[in-house]
Amino acid sequence: xxxxxxxxxxxxxxxxxMMVFHAPYPLDPDPAAASRLRPLRMRxxxxxxGYEVMDISGAVAQRRAGLRRLKELLASGRxxxxxxxxxSTQPNALATSLRxxxxxxxxxxxxxLARRRGVPVGxxxxxxxxxxxxxxxxxxxxxASNLLQRADLAGYRRxxxxxxxxxxxMSSLVGLAQSDSFSALPPGGDSGRxxxxxxxxxxxxxxxxx
Numbered sequence: 001x002x003x004x005x006x007x008x009x010x011x012x013x014x015x016x017x018m019m020v021f022h023a024p025y026p027l028d029p030d031p032a033a034a035s036r037l038r039p040l041r042m043r044x045x046x047x048x049x050g051y052e053v054m055d056i057s058g059a060v061a062q063r064r065a066g067l068r069r070l071k072e073l074l075a076s077g078r079x080x081x082x083x084x085x086x087x088s089t090q091p092n093a094l095a096t097s098l099r100x101x102x103x104x105x106x107x108x109x110x111x112x113l114a115r116r117r118g119v120p121v122g123x124x125x126x127x128x129x130x131x132x133x134x135x136x137x138x139x140x141x142x143x144a145s146n147l148l149q150r151a152d153l154a155g156y157r158r159x160x161x162x163x164x165x166x167x168x169x170m171s172s173l174v175g176l177a178q179s180d181s182f183s184a185l186p187p188g189g190d191s192g193r194x195x196x197x198x199x200x201x202x203x204x205x206x207x208x209x210x
Contacts (some may be wrong), residue, residue: 018053020070020083022113023057024092024107035065035126038059042124046084047196056110060101067110074117083114085123085161091148108155115159124185128133128173 003132021043028155031037037055039057046053048090061083068156073080085107088095093104127136130149136142157180165171169181 016048017053018054018058018078018080018203019046020054020080021046021112022063022066022085022107023052024088024095026058026062026096029085035089038124038126038184042084043084048199050079060098060103060106063106066101067106067113070110070113074113079111079117080114080119082120082122083111085111085121086151087123087125087126089129091145092152093148094145104151107158111159111161115161120162121159122164123156124164125156125170125174126166128170131173131175 023039025036027039027043028036031040043053044054054066054069056063056070058066069120081177092107093102095096114121130146135200160181162177163171163174163180163182165174165182168182168184171180177187
């Protein structure tokens with residue numbers, strides 16, 4: 001497991017634009033799933049367009065340390081341009097092993113601090129399976145997970161974040177209202193790997209696996 005706080009490019013240079021990158025789990029340098037590849041690509045993209053990145057990702061201890069760094073930065077008079085969050089498919093409190101600690105309000109506190117200091121907050125909300133009765137986990141874990149998912153969503157809305165969604169149509173599935181701020185954010189794939197759709201005389205038939 002990589003301690004992503006060591007990878008932060010934060011150098012407290014006031015002459016360079018800064019953003020805060022947040023994820024409630026460690027960034028895997030060799031991800032096996034697209035849900036963990038996207039955060040890496042997004043973080044790298046912010047660096048490539050010239051941002052100094054303050055990284056607040058990792059297990060509870062790393063994120064608490066990141067929250068302290070953010071408080072110190074804001075107290076010094078410097079304000080990041082924005083806070084970008086990659087949420088977890090699981091509730092934020094369960095995004096890492098319970099053995100590393102549980103802090104249900106930690107990620108909410110990071111966003112609240114940013115918003116109170118005038119830093120815009122955006123969250124990529126990747127999944128809404130928990131709103132579908134047939135897809136929820138069962139038993140005590142399922143009940144607890146569903147409650148935590150609802151608490152995460154309520155926390156995002158309370159902090160007036162901008163929701164980035166895989167598609168605008170997903171907003172109704174998540175349960176967002178017209179008063180919420182949201183937009184579609186394209187996938188983080190490589191443009192050179194996009195293949196044209198095959199021509200079909202009798203219509204296109206697709207099988208989606210994922």
